[in-house]
Amino acid sequence: MIDQYGPWAVIAGGSEGVGSAFAHRLADAGLNLVLIARKPGPLAETADAVRAKGAEVRALELDLVAQDPLKAVREVTDDLDVGLLVFNAGANSYGHEFVSGDLDRFQSAIDLNVTAQLALTHHFGARMKTRGRGGILLVGSLAGYMGQPQISIYSAVKAFGRVFAEGLWLEMREHGVDVLELVLGVTRTPAMERAGLNMDIPGLNVAEPDDIAREGLEHLKDGPVWVAGGNYDMAQKRAGFPRDRLVAGTHKAMQRLLPKPS
Incomplete structure (x- = not known):
């Protein structure tokens, strides 16, 4: 893995859940890491844990919807040979009927899942193309396969991510750069728990973060x-x-998963 994707990997959303699992697995494989996340506590905890495994780590506390996030990312990565980008940021943090919702919060979902993802992929992808090897792993969601109530914007941006990955894969494969959209279902992460999703429904297929990271890298x-x-x-x-x-079946399923209105 280090020959194709090393020596450095950048993980956006690398502090907890699936992002932390990616960090641990990549450190075990011998890669050094740049971890990007908003929350300083979980970010420091994951950085310390993978440093203990022998990886060199740079931790960047950054909100990717801030103005020009790529400038801050470049300040800590321009001197590194980055061979892998994992874009794991973008969990749904705002569920609401569209026409009565907060347009600014919907825009934040677009800025994170589309604008920030494109900026980082464009920057690191160009460098990987030049060096003739690398990997880009974009974390997506089953929500992107169809529109759903309360998360129409989230579903839409995840659909964008999948179609974008398909086109990027076609463009980059002849340059030795692997591209993958890793589509997740219900996963036991802190973000899902904060959203109030009910993961104890009998028969519900709930994945664990480490299994998702393993599957993605494999x-x-x-x-x-x-x-x-x-x-x-x-x-x-x-x-x-x-x-x-x-649509009718998915609406019923979503009603079971989403927290009941207060």
Whole structure:
């Protein structure tokens, strides 16, 4: 792995949950890490833990929806040979009916999942193309396979990410750069818990962060899209079922997952 994706990896959203799991697995593989996250506590905790494994780590406390986040990222990475970008930022933090919701908060979801993702991918992807090797792993969601109530904007930006990865994969494969959209279903992460999602529903397929990170790295060469956590059939159904039946069924499922209004 280090020959293709090393010696440095950048993980956006690298402080907890799936991002932390990626950090540990990449450190175990011998890569050094740049971890980017908003929350200083979890960021420092993960940075210290992977340093203890022998990795060199640079931790950058940064909100990727701040003005010109790429400038701050470049300040800590321009002197590094970055061979892997993991864009794991972008959990849904605002669920609301669109027309009565806060437009600024919807815009933040777009800025994070589209604008920031494009900026980092454009910058590091160009460097990987020049050196002739590398990897770009974009973390997506099953939500991006169809529109859903309360998370219409989140679903839309995740759909954008998947289609973007497909095109990028076609462009970069001839330059030795692997591209993968890793599609997640329900995953037991702090972000999901903060959102109040009910993960104790009998029969619900809930993935663990370390399993997701392992699967993503194992299939990084199998782009452009890999549906993780045993959710391939669900993605196929969302993409192909008659829409009237599918939308109705998904609405019922979402009502079970989302916290009840106070």
